[in-house]
Structure formats: structure tokens, C-alpha cells
Amino acid sequence: EVHLVESGGGLVQPGRSLRLSCAASGFTFDDYAMHWVRRAPGKGLEWVSGISWNSGNIDYADSVKGRFTISRDNAKNSLYLQMNSLRTEDTAFYYCAKRGDTILRGVAPFDSWGQGTLVTVSS
Amino acid sequence: SYVLTQPPSVSVAPGKTARITCGGNNIGSKSVHWYQQKPGQAPVLVIYFDSDRPSGIPERFSGSNSGNTATLTISRVEAGDEADYFCQVWDSSSGHSGVFGGGTKLTVL
Numbered sequence: 001e002v003h004l005v006e007s008g009g010g011l012v013q014p015g016r017s018l019r020l021s022c023a024a025s026g027f028t029f030d031d032y033a034m035h036w037v038r039r040a041p042g043k044g045l046e047w048v049s050g051i052s053w054n055s056g057n058i059d060y061a062d063s064v065k066g067r068f069t070i071s072r073d074n075a076k077n078s079l080y081l082q083m084n085s086l087r088t089e090d091t092a093f094y095y096c097a098k099r100g101d102t103i104l105r106g107v108a109p110f111d112s113w114g115q116g117t118l119v120t121v122s123s
Numbered sequence: 124s125y126v127l128t129q130p131p132s133v134s135v136a137p138g139k140t141a142r143i144t145c146g147g148n149n150i151g152s153k154s155v156h157w158y159q160q161k162p163g164q165a166p167v168l169v170i171y172f173d174s175d176r177p178s179g180i181p182e183r184f185s186g187s188n189s190g191n192t193a194t195l196t197i198s199r200v201e202a203g204d205e206a207d208y209f210c211q212v213w214d215s216s217s218g219h220s221g222v223f224g225g226g227t228k229l230t231v232l
Contacts, residue, residue, distance in 0.1 A: 035221065037166075037221070037223075039160075044207075044209060044223060044224070044225045044226035045158070045160070045166065045209050045211075045223040045226065046223060047211075047220060047221030047222065047223060050219065050220075050221065057219070059218040059219050059220055061220065062124070095165060095166070100171070105213075105215065105219040106213075107153075107154045107212075107213045108171070108172075109156035109158075109168050109171040109172075109211065110156070110158070110166070110168065110211075110221075111168055111171075111177070113165040113166055113167075114165065115164075115165050116165060
């Protein structure tokens with residue numbers, strides 16, 4: 001059974017940094033692209049960033065480009081999101097999600113999600 | 124960037140049929156996925172590749188996609204179906220980005 005567990009969320013002041021982690025188990029981690037998706041209070045789901053199995057292809061939403069960095073460590077079955085220059089509008093639950101295919105830039109859905117970690121950006 | 128448009132809310136009586144639309148330019152040429160999210164829970168995939176249903180999802184959930192509109196249909200709606208529903212596609216016009224619709228709150232009357 002696929003298991004994704006996020007950690008690293010918390011309360012942080014605007015302009016500061018935070019690093020999120022996602023521990024994966026139950027599947028061959030280095031076969032799959034991994035993504036971060038967030039949901040702000042009162043808002044909908046927003047795709048944040050994605051990384052291919054070998055880190056060779058990385059994409060970001062315009063709202064976080066230049067401030068967030070996605071990475072992975074296949075030896076540790078872990079996904080990361082380094083968030084710098086945080087803004088109040090970055091306040092959200094952040095979910096780690098597995099895309100359901102092994103094709104580079106495939107169009108499969110997110111077939112597994114973690115329970116999320118809450119990031120609150122406030123002074 | 125690609126935009127998906129959903130109605131903010133849909134209301135339906137128990138036992139009736141709910142239809143939630145997702146509009147996008149020529150969305151019929153894309154693969155559409157649907158997620159259900161209940162308060163305090165992670166999203167759950169309910170329909171993928173327009174009309175396929177993951178194991179464990181009731182047959183009451185179905186999907187279609189043509190032209191500029193994709194539709195999630197929930198037949199014989201139950202109280203437990205009350206949730207937020209999101210459509211999603213992949214946009215390769217600039218890199219490879221996930222795109223979600225704004226979400227639809229399904230209320231069971």
C-alpha cells in the first residue's frame with residue numbers, strides 16, 4: 001500500500017524559509033514523478049511543483065517560481081520542498097502526491113496523496 | 124496558461140443525480156481527472172482519464188468529456204457524497220504543469 005507522509009509545516013513569519021519533507025513507502029519511489037499540491041483556506045487545490053523520477057525535469061507554478069525549490073532523494077525515498085521568501089498567501093495545507101504513471105511528463109492523475117502539512121505564514 | 128472553470132456550488136436532493144461541469148478550451152482533447160475532498164481529509168481520485176473509475180469508487184460516479192466541457196455525474200446521490208470536487212488536467216504549453224479547476228461544493232439537501 002502506498003504511504004506518503006508530509007512533515008515540516010508550521011508557523012513562520014513573512015520573508016522567512018521553511019523546508020517540507022515527504023516520506024514515501026509502498027512503491028518503487030524512483031520510478032515515479034512526484035508533486036506538491038496545496039490548498040489555501042477557503043480556496044481550491046493549486047498545483048505547486050513537480051519533479052521527474054531522476055530530477056531531470058522540474059516544473060513550478062508561476063506563483064512560486066524563483067522562491068520554491070523541489071528536490072528528491074531516491075536513496076531515502078523522500079521528496080522535499082524548500083520554500084524561501086514566504087508570503088502570507090503561501091499559507092495552505094501542502095500535499096505530497098504521486099502521479100500514476102512512469103512516463104516522462106505523462107498525463108496520468110495523482111493516484112496517491114499524503115495527509116498534508118499545514119504552513120502558516122504570519123507575523 | 125490553461126484555465127478550467129467549475130461552478131462554485133451544486134445542490135441536489137438525496138437519490139437524485141448531480142452533474143458537475145468543468146469547462147476549458149477544447150478540453151475534449153485532454154485527459155480529465157476528478158478528485159473528491161472532504162473537510163480535514165486528503166483529496167481522493169474518483170474519475171481518471173475522463174471516465175475510468177478507480178477500484179473502490181462506487182459505480183454511481185461516472186465521467187464524460189467532449190468539446191469544451193467535461194462532466195462528473197453522481198447518480199443516486201447520498202449524504203456521504205457531500206464534498207468539494209475538483210477537475211484536473213495537464214498543461215504542456217509551458218513545461219508540464221498541473222491545472223485544477225476552482226472546485227465545486229456539492230451540497231446534499
